[in-house]
Amino acid sequence: MSTLVVRVWRGGQGAGAGRFETYDVPRQPAQTVLDVVTHIQRRIDPTLAYRFACRVGMCGSCAMTVNGKARWTCRTHVQAVAGDGVLEIAPLAHFPVIRDLVTDMRAFFDKWAQAKGEFVPTASRRDPFAGVEPASAARRAVDAAIECIGCGICHSSCDVVAWNPAYLGPAALNRAWTLVNDVRDGARAARLAAVAGDAGCHACHTHQSCTERCPKKLAPTASIAALKRTTAFAALAGEIE
Amino acid sequence: MMGAPRREALLWLAQRASAVVLALCVVVHLATMIVAVRGGLSAAEILARTRGSVVWAAFYLVFVAAIAIHAPIGVRAILAESSGGHRRRLDIAMAAFALLLLAAGLRAVYAVTAG
Numbered sequence: 264m265s266t267l268v269v270r271v272w273r274g275g276q277g278a279g280a281g282r283f284e285t286y287d288v289p290r291q292p293a294q295t296v297l298d299v300v301t302h303i304q305r306r307i308d309p310t311l312a313y314r315f316a317c318r319v320g321m322c323g324s325c326a327m328t329v330n331g332k333a334r335w336t337c338r339t340h341v342q343a344v345a346g347d348g349v350l351e352i353a354p355l356a357h358f359p360v361i362r363d364l365v366t367d368m369r370a371f372f373d374k375w376a377q378a379k380g381e382f383v384p385t386a387s388r389r390d391p392f393a394g395v396e397p398a399s400a401a402r403r404a405v406d407a408a409i410e411c412i413g414c415g416i417c418h419s420s421c422d423v424v425a426w427n428p429a430y431l432g433p434a435a436l437n438r439a440w441t442l443v444n445d446v447r448d449g450a451r452a453a454r455l456a457a458v459a460g461d462a463g464c465h466a467c468h469t470h471q472s473c474t475e476r477c478p479k480k481l482a483p484t485a486s487i488a489a490l491k492r493t494t495a496f497a498a499l500a501g502e503i504e
Numbered sequence: 505m506m507g508a509p510r511r512e513a514l515l516w517l518a519q520r521a522s523a524v525v526l527a528l529c530v531v532v533h534l535a536t537m538i539v540a541v542r543g544g545l546s547a548a549e550i551l552a553r554t555r556g557s558v559v560w561a562a563f564y565l566v567f568v569a570a571i572a573i574h575a576p577i578g579v580r581a582i583l584a585e586s587s588g589g590h591r592r593r594l595d596i597a598m599a600a601f602a603l604l605l606l607a608a609g610l611r612a613v614y615a616v617t618a619g
Contacts, residue, residue, distance in 0.1 A: 426585040427584070427585045455509070456507070459508075459512050459513045460508045460509050461512065461591065463512065465512045465513070465515070465516045465581070466581070466584075466585075468581075491513075491516055494512075494513040494516075495513050495520075497513065498509070498510045498514050498517070499514075503509045503510050504506070504507040504510050
């Protein structure tokens with residue numbers, strides 16, 4: 264039975280408030296990184312703080328930085344990332360650290376709201392059902408981007424998020440794109456104005472780290488590129504101020 | 505005054521449109537340089553061909569205009585990431601940069617085509 268050498272971030276934000284602690288964790292077949300974190304908290308140090316919920320790759324709560332890359336720990340097999348028997352686990356990047364592996368996700372959801380990432384209805388329950396053609400180009404565009412569960416991995420992987428604290432980020436913009444294509448939605452002009460501001464879709468440099476890391480295989484880069492085109496033509500047409 | 509969304513969207517469009525123009529102009533320009541150098545043309549021989557030429561003047565005026573649009577918008581985006589605010593100052597600086605490129609470019613075009 265071999266042993267994993269696991270470095271885990273303990274404490275608060277930055278080098279002054281925290282440090283990496285090293286733990287030895289017995290290696291198991293088919294072990295995930297979440298299994299490793301759970302082992303440390305249950306058997307070695309109960310003061311370790313971390314988030315998880317479903318542990319089966321559906322909720323996105325267990326996202327952490329594993330060997331430098333943001334991943335869902337419940338869906339990351341140790342043998343896939345710790346070939347040399349060393350694992351480094353840190354909180355998600357670009358978020359304030361509350362403690363150990365737990366981050367403050369409020370800015371992530373605030374930006375979702377800033378990008379007008381919520382549906383604005385145009386009908387009431389007394390109206391007939393909206394007719395949305397599933398095979399239409401608009402609905403297919405929505406379907407391609409709708410599966411986001413807000414795990415924060417894209418935000419954590421984005422260079423522009425690192426450089427520009429005001430940048431709305433790939434998740435918020437991706438969600439805004441799905442609503443721009445939703446035929447039932449009533450806030451198109453306001454939403455296009457919201458995503459085209461100073462730190463909106465145009466701040467994206469198409470690095471595509473978001474698309475590369477998304478565990479749901481979404482492509483926020485494509486959604487953002489589409490928003491760039493849509494806002495440009497909307498500006499020409501006088502739809503946005 | 506134009507709102508930020510409209511301004512950002514139109515700047516992006518100008519960036520893309522000028523990029524298309526530049527893609528063509530750069531290819532033509534590079535080809536011209538290669539032909540001139542490989543052909544062993546001297547500076548005087550090159551100027552004899554460009555001086556008084558409406559075609560070269562028109563081509564390089566388009567090139568200079570595209571540069572004066574494209575470069576400042578691009579630099580503005582990069583600087584905005586490290587400026588942390590100061591938007592107004594940055595926009596003024598980039599407008600000045602555009603005028604500088606335009607002035608330098610027009611001076612060069614004049615020198616090469618009108619003498």
